[in-house]
Amino acid sequence: MADPMKIRANVVGDSTEVKALMSHEMETGLRKDAQGQTIPAWFIQNVVVTHDGKTVLSAQWGPAVSKNPFLSFKFKGGAKGDKVTITWTDSKGDKRTDETVIA
Amino acid sequence: MLTLLSAAGWLKPGEALAQTAWNKAAFDTKNMADTMKALGGGEPVQSKDIVFFQTPDIAENGAVVPVGITSNVPKTESIAILIEKNPNMLAAVFDVPAGTDPTVTTRVKMGQSSNIYALVKADGKYYVAAKEVKVTLGGCGG
Numbered sequence: 393m394a395d396p397m398k399i400r401a402n403v404v405g406d407s408t409e410v411k412a413l414m415s416h417e418m419e420t421g422l423r424k425d426a427q428g429q430t431i432p433a434w435f436i437q438n439v440v441v442t443h444d445g446k447t448v449l450s451a452q453w454g455p456a457v458s459k460n461p462f463l464s465f466k467f468k469g470g471a472k473g474d475k476v477t478i479t480w481t482d483s484k485g486d487k488r489t490d491e492t493v494i495a
Numbered sequence: 496m497l498t499l500l501s502a503a504g505w506l507k508p509g510e511a512l513a514q515t516a517w518n519k520a521a522f523d524t525k526n527m528a529d530t531m532k533a534l535g536g537g538e539p540v541q542s543k544d545i546v547f548f549q550t551p552d553i554a555e556n557g558a559v560v561p562v563g564i565t566s567n568v569p570k571t572e573s574i575a576i577l578i579e580k581n582p583n584m585l586a587a588v589f590d591v592p593a594g595t596d597p598t599v600t601t602r603v604k605m606g607q608s609s610n611i612y613a614l615v616k617a618d619g620k621y622y623v624a625a626k627e628v629k630v631t632l633g634g635c636g637g
């Protein structure tokens with residue numbers, strides 16, 4: 393299982409700003425190791441962010457997203473104490489879900 | 496029991512879900528026309544309502560290039576990042592539901608200096624804006 397995400401969510405005006413840093417290799421499948429063997433592709437494909445049971449952002453990623461991906465966006469609403477949950481699924485079918493409380 | 500089922504190949508957790516939700520055809524494309532076809536859209540219209548921010552003119556490290564995109568196109572549904580000279584053009588697609596600002600920030604890899612395209616789907620139509628980013632150190636192949 394991958395390391396936990398670092399998620400921050402803050403109320404900014406009438407919106408909530410979400411910043412997330414995920415821990416993932418994001419291998420492109422194009423790199424070779426020291427022996428000249430291709431390192432297989434392994435990257436996050438789907439990201440879903442929910443607040444109060446509602447999806448506030450969903451994303452599909454390719455291997456061109458950087459290692460340890462960063463994501464930031466804002467959605468309307470959200471109050472201090474609410475939970476924001478992020479789930480990713482990678483190309484091996486691994487999943488990780490983390491949540492944070494809006495500050 | 497789950498492990499046994501996985502080993503037998505009967506059950507692969509998450510895989511079926513990931514495959515249905517991930518547009519493999521679009522992520523395999525190598526040029527704009529094919530990407531548009533895979534996404535199910537026509538030729539995008541150039542738009543001045545799509546703005547890049549936090550995106551450098553010159554990126555020292557191609558492995559980590561910040562990209563911020565805001566769409567001021569009304570009824571924006573999704574924002575995609577495409578990198579012209581990467582092995583596969585499409586880097587990411589963000590679906591923006593109503594109530595979420597049509598603004599996303601992330602970081603991408605760039606193999607070499609290239610145009611970055613911000614492709615916006617709004618009210619069923621596609622719009623595009625480009626920004627050239629020069630890379631001094633490539634982000635693919637280490």
